[in-house]
Amino acid sequence: MTRGIFIRASLAMAGLSLAGCVTTSTPQQAADLFDCAALDQAVASAANGFEDIKGRYSDTRLTRSWDTDVQAFHNACVITSAQRPDHYVCFGRMQVEDPRGSLAAGSAALGQCLGNDWTATPGDDRVLFSRAGTDAVVTLETFVNDRGHRMGALSVFQQDADAMPLADEEMGAQ
Template sequence: MTRGIFIRASLVMAGLSLAGCVTTTTPQQAADLFDCAALDQAVASAPNGFKDIKGRFTDTRLTRSWETDVQAFHNACVITSAQRPDHYVCFGRLQVEDPRGALAAGSEALGQCLGSEWTGTPGDDRVMFSRADTNAVVTLETFINDRGRRMGALSVFQRAADAMPLADEEKGAQ
């Protein structure tokens, strides 16, 4: 019982801290950042392993990937499988240079796309969204690329466990 109360209190505090970081993203700004219809389609296809949105298959020594016409973020989305089960992932530039500001603005826009039934849980340089009636989760992560630009990675996973950050030894094993 105490653990449940602690978890709920932690989630409430996380939601409050996320709300405190976020300013005013209008629906138009959300639509400028994400294609909400494409994101809804990717989320809807998660339970069947994204089979209905998978295109041409490519297999390399390190990863398996499928092209997709479903482009929710910067027209740079694929379905991939490497160290995790099949998942939908998109990469694109976030124009805000402050990492916390970029994540806050991006997560607010993503929350607007997903709708009020989704709950965002912030973490270090990432936010994970979940909804009670689905196992699928949506994440938004920020990072600096090799050119010093603030980037974002939007992902849709089939289950929350698939979305957990990889341990350092798993990252190095690539």
């Protein structure tokens, strides 16, 4: 609950809008956070269930995952499937000067990377990017990990419905 309020306040302070996303970020900022070519490849691959970028397969009791050579964020990306259909996800540290504005800064860089034809929709603790003519959506979420570091999760989903937040009961909350 506190995280959602904190994120909303950060977004409000940053004045996040699609126009702000595209104009406030420099190409260097986008290049510092994301590999735009790899992100474009992951988005294009969503149409075929990421089959063309799936590598070695791993299966556990909780999830199925595939390694991938397509690394859009911190070289920590996989294709995974657990409570959602197959999706591309990356985790990494958000090293921005203002930790309270990390979602806004990351969203601005992501908007620069994706381009003007993508629309940003801010949520409680994430931003969802969509584009007319494609079913794929891109999300960016930030959170503080157990070591106190500001982290980011960049995801590419095959469809908008796949990107919807999971209800507490679906996540196994008691």
